[in-house]
Amino acid sequence: MPADAPVGDPQAALRADPFGPLRSRGYLMLLALTALFGVVISAGAYGFLQAVEEIEKAVYTSLPKALGFDGAPFWWPLPLLALAGLLVAATVQYLPGNGGHQPAEGFKAQGTVSAAELPGVLLAALASLTLGAVVGPEAPLIALGGGIALYGFRLIKPEADASSQALVAAAGSFAAISALLGSPLIGAFLLMEVSGLGGPMLGIVLVPGLLASGIGSLVFTGLGTWAGVGKGTLIIPNLPPADRPDLAQFGYALLIGVAAGFVGTGIRRLGLFLQPGVNRRRLVWTPVCGLVVAGLAIAYAEGSGKDASDVLFSGESALPGLLLHSGAYSAGVLTLLIACKGLAYGVSLSAFRGGPVFPALYIGAAGGIALSHLPGLPFVTGAAMGMGALAVALLRLPMTAVLLATLLLGKSGVTVMPLVIVAVVVCHVVVARISPPPVKAAAPAATAAPA
Template identity: 55%
Template structure:
């Protein structure tokens, strides 16, 4: 759901923010936002639980059920290929486009109609469950938006289009905020993605914040009722970082430059492959899945780590990677960054999901590898790597990149903030300077 559209729609009707705030219709929107937050959060909760269970089943339980002592090294190859085939079938035969193009970064795009919801759900579940390297945040935004509009139409069939725009944005807020630790993190992401500003933003998007707050309460309640656990992404028990040093600021510049180049290369390859994928989607998506699975198998065969480090978005593997940094060799970390980056690029080109978490994981892995160098503590290296890669893979959004990094590493946020900001800004500017090279020229 586009928050920019929300603001444009509201601005075209001319009333000031205070006039909207005092109107009876605005109070109704606030109430509707609170009502919508609960069902959207429930759907988001069970969507994430279904993804987690499906990932465990296809990677761990299924090979055991088929008689294997463990997961064979080659197992990811057919699994991700099957996911690619299912994604291709959903893109070909279900209405809509299956969601946003993840290679574009995080984009607050147009609303999703009820007709398009099955395609978004099918393509994203096939992507996430079978191991493609994308996250759930993009589909959650679209599913939350579409569900909110459906609920609003059921409650009030003659609801005006402008109200439905705000309601859809509220659904997006509720869905994404349940994943990104807090309602404020979701607000930052959607506001910055849409380029919203001025006094109208607070008035128009307040129903979304209310929906997000209600959704967060629902998540806590469902955790107690179901016992499935929470989806908090904060990393506990990280090494303590002291005050930043001059050397760490130098490292922040270097990491920002490297992330700007690596992230741009990942997106460039995805954009180069997309024209071929779109012409032969039923062939290209399974083929991309085969290569992604092959990269995971290669990593598992060469290292002493599992293929899940390369597969999936990395959101569940991020905290263990940081906490168990001492068990990783530099060679394995560099191989992980290379394999995950290539698998990420292929997934961006062919599958449907969100671009945030794989970039964060790659940044963290690179940070752990760099922390073996002098003058670069582990926590600082990981924070700078996460922030710098996040801003590039989101297609900008520096405020969100800084906020997400500090929320993930919140135990040392105060000491991290200055060097993370430097790394994020340098990566953002580097990627902007490289942007003319990002997309291949037409006809090539």
């Protein structure tokens, strides 16, 4: 250790020799373990996502036919979402861990889920995602990936220090979210922005995570090929090429950024407004929230002639269809879709368990396509800007929002990336301006003894 590095100060030692940990034998062993966990967690993430898809098909497609209906009747979402509310409320009420992350609060750095909390996170997520709540699978996957990796690591090396445990847990979360998003790059940016790490420490944490997610992505893709399902990527194929950006599209980027800032803030405030009341009486208000979401889906289906599934669920599997068949949606239908899914999204954020990413992408894409009915805005360009802007409004992660909106659109996304950046930056600033500042803790009384 250099003479000027204070004894017992690991951050100072890291600044003095940023690559020191990379040369240590213990770090190499951690890399080997994180590679192993990357395989296990990516296989688990694949199984989780496939289970969500199969249960969703069973309850919304196969079950109505088994009961003698030609298809799901218009009222079908009502009992399923009421049941989802009861299951989520009971899980949150009676199992440890609060059912996991509350999505209305957005992504933020939190402690790793303990082994005792894993069943509650899994059950609440499955009930929310499969029965129609408007939340995504990303937050539960991050929690489950980190918790399972930490539990396995403690079994293998119970004497490991807290830093090593945190490193392995972060790699597990990294592998799980990268398996979902189809790219270790997007997962890296998401977790970097959430954690706020920088400097030498970022590299120490990033290397195991990249290794776990890279190997895990290969496993995820291989499982999809072997099983004949899943693509291992979220890139939407067969989109028309995007036009090169021009001055008119730059003006639309400013408009979309401002509009998404107000829409996204409204959705998040709705979730935060309802959340305290739901938390006080979960067994009553969570099923009621489910019925509200179902009612909004039914209203959209009856008013548009489209399927209620456009409003229900995260939108992850429906987003390619929306983009590839955008001509089948009029501006009026898209406006109704944005209103109904936006309200259902805000209500779901307050009561159910899941993540905020994919509903934001879907609603943003619908908004961009709606604006493309105006002259001078191609629908792919509008969808890309809408996805990026609404994603940053809900996530507050600008780099992640840009990557999500551009990489998911393949070559077209790369072409319109400058416009997406403008829309994201404008929306990020608008959200910061119109959102209330965080509430500061009350100052201690003058007579209190100093800590």
